[in-house]
Amino acid sequence: MFDFFNWQHIGIMIVVALVVVEPKDLPRLINRVGKWAGKARAMASEFRRSFDDMARESELSELRKEIEGIKRNNPISDIGQAVHERVEANIEGVAQTPANVP
Numbered sequence: 001m002f003d004f005f006n007w008q009h010i011g012i013m014i015v016v017a018l019v020v021v022e023p024k025d026l027p028r029l030i031n032r033v034g035k036w037a038g039k040a041r042a043m044a045s046e047f048r049r050s051f052d053d054m055a056r057e058s059e060l061s062e063l064r065k066e067i068e069g070i071k072r073n074n075p076i077s078d079i080g081q082a083v084h085e086r087v088e089a090n091i092e093g094v095a096q097t098p099a100n101v102p
Contacts, residue, residue, distance in 0.1 A: 017029065
C-alpha cells in the first residue's frame with residue numbers, strides 16, 4: 001500500500017541512526033519510537049472503534065424505523081383484528097337471538 005518503507009529505506013535509517021545517535025543511546029531511542037508507534041496504533045484503533053460504533057448506531061436507528069413501519073402497517077394484525085371483531089359480532093348475535101327451548 002505504502003511504498004516508501006522498503007528494506008533499503010529501513011537499512012538507511014538504521015545506518016543514519018547509528019551515526020547520529022550513539023550506539024549506547026540507541027536502545028532508548030528505539031524504546032521511544034516503539035512507544036510512539038504504540039500510541040499511534042492505539043489512537044487509530046480508538047478512531048476505528050468509534051467510527052464502527054457510529055455506523056452501528058446509524059444501522060440500529062434505521063432498523064428501528066423499519067420495525068416501527070412494519071408494526072404500523074402490519075397486515076396480519078389487521079386481519080387478526082378483523083377476525084376478532086367478526087367473532088365478537090357473531091357471539092353478540094347468538095346471545096341476542098331467542099333460544100329454542102323444547
